[in-house]
Amino acid sequence: MNKFLNLLIYQPRWFKKIILLIHDIFFISSAFILSFAVRLNPHEVFNIPHIKTLWLLILLFSIIVFIRMGLYRAVLRYASLRILNKVMLGSIASVAIMLAVFTFSGITLPRSVPILYFLLCLVFLTGSRFTVKGILELAQNRSGRPVIIYGAGQSGRQLLESIKQVNEYYPVAFVDDNPKLHKLIIADKSIYPPSALPQLVQDYRVEKILLSIPSATIAQRKNILHALEPLPCEVLSIPGMKDLVDGKVTVNALKKISVNDLLGREKVEPDLELLQRNIYNKNVLITGAGGSIGSELCRQILSNQPQVLVLFELSEFALYSIYKELEQLSGRLNSTTKIIPLLGNVLDKKHLTDCMNVFAINTVYHAAAYKHVPLVEYNTTAGVLNNVFGTLHCAMAAQESNVETFVLISTDKAVRPTNTMGASKRMAELILQALAATKNHQTIFCMVRFGNVLGSSGSVIPLFEKQIAVGGPVTITHQEITRFFMTIPEAAELVLQAGAMAKGGDVFVLDMGESVKIIDLARKMIKLSGNNIKNDTGKEGDIEIQITGLRPGEKLYEEVLIGENVQGTQHPRIMSAQEKMLAWESLSQLLETLHTACVKRNADTIRAILLQAPTDFSPTDEICDLLHQIN
Numbered sequence: 001m002n003k004f005l006n007l008l009i010y011q012p013r014w015f016k017k018i019i020l021l022i023h024d025i026f027f028i029s030s031a032f033i034l035s036f037a038v039r040l041n042p043h044e045v046f047n048i049p050h051i052k053t054l055w056l057l058i059l060l061f062s063i064i065v066f067i068r069m070g071l072y073r074a075v076l077r078y079a080s081l082r083i084l085n086k087v088m089l090g091s092i093a094s095v096a097i098m099l100a101v102f103t104f105s106g107i108t109l110p111r112s113v114p115i116l117y118f119l120l121c122l123v124f125l126t127g128s129r130f131t132v133k134g135i136l137e138l139a140q141n142r143s144g145r146p147v148i149i150y151g152a153g154q155s156g157r158q159l160l161e162s163i164k165q166v167n168e169y170y171p172v173a174f175v176d177d178n179p180k181l182h183k184l185i186i187a188d189k190s191i192y193p194p195s196a197l198p199q200l201v202q203d204y205r206v207e208k209i210l211l212s213i214p215s216a217t218i219a220q221r222k223n224i225l226h227a228l229e230p231l232p233c234e235v236l237s238i239p240g241m242k243d244l245v246d247g248k249v250t251v252n253a254l255k256k257i258s259v260n261d262l263l264g265r266e267k268v269e270p271d272l273e274l275l276q277r278n279i280y281n282k283n284v285l286i287t288g289a290g291g292s293i294g295s296e297l298c299r300q301i302l303s304n305q306p307q308v309l310v311l312f313e314l315s316e317f318a319l320y321s322i323y324k325e326l327e328q329l330s331g332r333l334n335s336t337t338k339i340i341p342l343l344g345n346v347l348d349k350k351h352l353t354d355c356m357n358v359f360a361i362n363t364v365y366h367a368a369a370y371k372h373v374p375l376v377e378y379n380t381t382a383g384v385l386n387n388v389f390g391t392l393h394c395a396m397a398a399q400e401s402n403v404e405t406f407v408l409i410s411t412d413k414a415v416r417p418t419n420t421m422g423a424s425k426r427m428a429e430l431i432l433q434a435l436a437a438t439k440n441h442q443t444i445f446c447m448v449r450f451g452n453v454l455g456s457s458g459s460v461i462p463l464f465e466k467q468i469a470v471g472g473p474v475t476i477t478h479q480e481i482t483r484f485f486m487t488i489p490e491a492a493e494l495v496l497q498a499g500a501m502a503k504g505g506d507v508f509v510l511d512m513g514e515s516v517k518i519i520d521l522a523r524k525m526i527k528l529s530g531n532n533i534k535n536d537t538g539k540e541g542d543i544e545i546q547i548t549g550l551r552p553g554e555k556l557y558e559e560v561l562i563g564e565n566v567q568g569t570q571h572p573r574i575m576s577a578q579e580k581m582l583a584w585e586s587l588s589q590l591l592e593t594l595h596t597a598c599v600k601r602n603a604d605t606i607r608a609i610l611l612q613a614p615t616d617f618s619p620t621d622e623i624c625d626l627l628h629q630i631n
Helices: 001-011 013-039 051-068 083-106 112-139 154-162 194-204 220-230 239-243 259-263 273-278 292-303 316-333 349-360 371-376 380-400 420-438 460-469 486-502 518-528 583-601 603-612 626-630
Strands: 144-152 169-175 189-192 208-211 234-239 282-285 307-311 339-344 363-366 405-409 444-449 453-454 474-478 485-487 507-508 545-547 566-568 576-577
Touching: 013 051, 013 112, 051 083, 051 339, 083 112, 083 603, 112 154, 144 154, 144 194, 169 194, 169 208, 194 363, 208 220, 208 273, 208 626, 220 307, 220 316, 220 583, 234 307, 239 518, 259 518, 273 307, 273 486, 282 292, 292 307, 292 316, 292 486, 307 316, 307 349, 307 380, 316 339, 363 380, 371 420, 380 405, 380 420, 380 583, 380 603, 405 420, 405 486, 420 583, 420 603, 444 486, 460 474, 460 603, 485 486, 486 576, 518 545, 583 603
Parallel strands: 144 169, 144 208, 169 189, 208 234, 282 307, 282 363, 307 339, 363 405, 405 444, 444 507, 453 485, 474 545
Antiparallel strands: 507 576, 566 576
16 A cells, blocks of 8 residues: 555656546536435436536536646645635535536526535545545655654644654654643644653654754753653754744754753843943954854854954964854844954964054954863973963963953863863963053953863764764763863853953853763763663663773863852853962063973973962873873
């Protein structure tokens, strides 16, 4: 049966139109004969004078009317109630043709016959069409993978209609949290409570659960995903309310559950005045503009209408990518901002100074840094030069160019650092604190400290996704390791607002929420992808979790504060910390010695100076610099 239906579905359109035409000829003829047979004795029907001629005339003119009405342009698989309107109008036209033909022929027509003819045409032509549509949908849908739609609201119903038009999925039921909807039926699909999910999955061998809950809060989504985690199903979701409003609730819009769904928190609306204070109608420069944070800063800054946006980047490819993206974004926003792509190194102070002077920069966001902990451990000199002296040169260039505000993108790894990367970022913070305290310039220096961002280069999340996609194993450095996470857009948005609150030397700390145990995150990602975790014997399950051991410089827990003197700000997600610092006179001597050690590539001296500085550096590993090990 399915083979026959598939053969019929994939016939040329003209062939299917002919089949439908023959279908209507048969049913119009049947309606004509039956309408007389019900009113008269059956043997009397064919005794009516010229009945065959009258039948052929009515049939011919009715078919012509149906063709003119576009009844054969509709695709039966997608037939809607609009087809009922067309058939009703066509049937009324056919009745009018019947009355006209019998009137002109002079033959008396029983009064009940036109009414019977109309009703029979309506029932035959619409009923048969919707019957064929149902058979086609049933055969087509049952060929797909069984799925459950979680959410029986408007978006869930739109998703069901979308699924009916493809062979990929076969929806077996709805599930919804609203008890008022339980036991109701939508398009032949029953609505069940979430407690019925395990039994439904088992009975129908469901492979996927499709989340269609765009209006749910982040907390609600998080709770739902937690409840779905034990089920042996992959969970897919429509992206959000915008897709519902735009009418894009389709199978193609479904996506894998993002880590933000697992870890996310409710968004706090930005303070627009803070967001635009250092940007609107000003000239802005971003170092490291092509990086994860730098590129998002560029997008959000452009949206807040600066006069000039300077992209300062070492990597040619990264600069090209963000420049082309911003040009397209600028076109969509009808922006008048002048975008300047500059290749450069933050270690080149003169180049930085020239850039800031030429483009009369008002605000600098310093995002350029080496951030990958093990790589900086292996390349101590490069890491310290870039993170410490890149910040120093950029800050001094800002001073000399009378930049109004300078914002350093810092990290939670600068707090009681156990690795060179964290220690170098804490040194960068000390530089800004010391320069801010000199008061012989007009530049306001501040720094914003936060933890890991979801999806950044080198982040654990993309690594897990790739490992799961190839069937594992998923690698974790330690069973107890935890991290703070924040989305890149939220981090960038908070950085812009924090910088606007700076008075000089401020250390802003973003509220990262609760720390996350990485092994728990890995388990959730594996299970929600529809896979099972292998047990210790490795004989059951799909994907194994392997513990590889801590990498050089890596610590189990991250912190975001050093001192205890923490104060709130006008933004609920931004705090201000009072950290110990070093006067510029003392710090400059340390920096001079550190620079000499870097030039000589003396890893021992570099480490000794980082330990001497007030960074609270407490390394957990021996010096791992690759050149140092060879020597």
